[in-house]
Amino acid sequence: MAPMPRIVICATSWPPETTAALAAKVGAPVATEGCDYDGMLERGPDGGLQLAVRDGGRPLRVDLSSARPRADDLLVRAIGKGRGVQTVFDATAGLGRDSWTMTQAGLDVTACERLPWLAELLRDGLRRAGTEAVEVVAGEAIERLAELTSPVDAVYLDPMFAAHSKSALPKRELQLLRTLCGAGDDAGVELLDAARHSARRRVVVKRRPSAPPLGGVPASSSLQGNRVRFDLYTPLA
Numbered sequence: 001m002a003p004m005p006r007i008v009i010c011a012t013s014w015p016p017e018t019t020a021a022l023a024a025k026v027g028a029p030v031a032t033e034g035c036d037y038d039g040m041l042e043r044g045p046d047g048g049l050q051l052a053v054r055d056g057g058r059p060l061r062v063d064l065s066s067a068r069p070r071a072d073d074l075l076v077r078a079i080g081k082g083r084g085v086q087t088v089f090d091a092t093a094g095l096g097r098d099s100w101t102m103t104q105a106g107l108d109v110t111a112c113e114r115l116p117w118l119a120e121l122l123r124d125g126l127r128r129a130g131t132e133a134v135e136v137v138a139g140e141a142i143e144r145l146a147e148l149t150s151p152v153d154a155v156y157l158d159p160m161f162a163a164h165s166k167s168a169l170p171k172r173e174l175q176l177l178r179t180l181c182g183a184g185d186d187a188g189v190e191l192l193d194a195a196r197h198s199a200r201r202r203v204v205v206k207r208r209p210s211a212p213p214l215g216g217v218p219a220s221s222s223l224q225g226n227r228v229r230f231d232l233y234t235p236l237a
């Protein structure tokens with residue numbers, strides 16, 4: 001398991017009570033003079049939440065305005081839009097691009113992200129994009145799936161790809177996510193199993209075109225694109 005990144009909250013971006021509330025929410029300390037960190041949550045020039053990173057490059061933030069809605073996206077087809085799927089649990093939400101694509105296609109999406117600071121960036125990005133349609137839940141997806149009070153039609157998994165692969169995310173964002181979240185720690189086959197016990201209609205896993213199926217578990221079918229493959233699994237419930 002990769003070491004957890006050290007995340008701190010900027011001490012000067014907001015009034016003290018807002019800073020303290022954010023620190024409590026994401027479970028990170030407020031920055032102190034000269035403290036060591038990998039990422040600092042701060043208020044961006046437009047008031048949006050962003051994560052300043054140690055390399056001094058462009059901060060990480062959720063910007064859905066640049067994510068073109070693709071109603072005919074391969075993902076939307078894979079998830080089963082028009083085939084009895086309306087509710088989707090995105091178990092590995094990250095920067096929310098895939099959740100956004102599914103929402104734009106008219107699906108009801110719950111987005112789960114285990115890193116609380118990233119879940120907060122996602123909430124902020126969705127708020128700035130003017131949508132309430134995605135519910136964001138922070139925490140480990142296996143636990144959140146077990147807590148669902150009503151079943152979802154589909155569960156979607158997008159575990160972190162290996163370092164050399166292509167992705168829908170811009171290169172810098174992907175590199176930052178990989179550094180800050182760790183690759184290959186994504187609960188793999190256990191998460192797939194939990195998803196298959198929670199979905200009513202299907203589980204969809206995003207893979208590299210040439211990658212083996214997640215955890216070596218054969219899919220019942222696949223949709224192959226140029227840059228990604230979607231593996232489809234039947235429910236086990």
Ligand SMILES: C[S@@+](CC[C@H](N)C(=O)[O-])C[C@H]1O[C@@H](n2cnc3c(N)ncnc32)[C@H](O)[C@@H]1O
Pocket residue numbers: 091092093094095096097098099112113114115118139140141142158159160161169177181185186187191
């Ligand atoms: C490759 S990124 C997902 C990118 C996302 N599909 C998008 O469109 O932006 C994987 C994300 O899933 C999260 N993650 C991985 N395993 C998880 C788990 N078991 N529960 C919750 N989140 C998880 C990671 O923290 C990371 O942010």
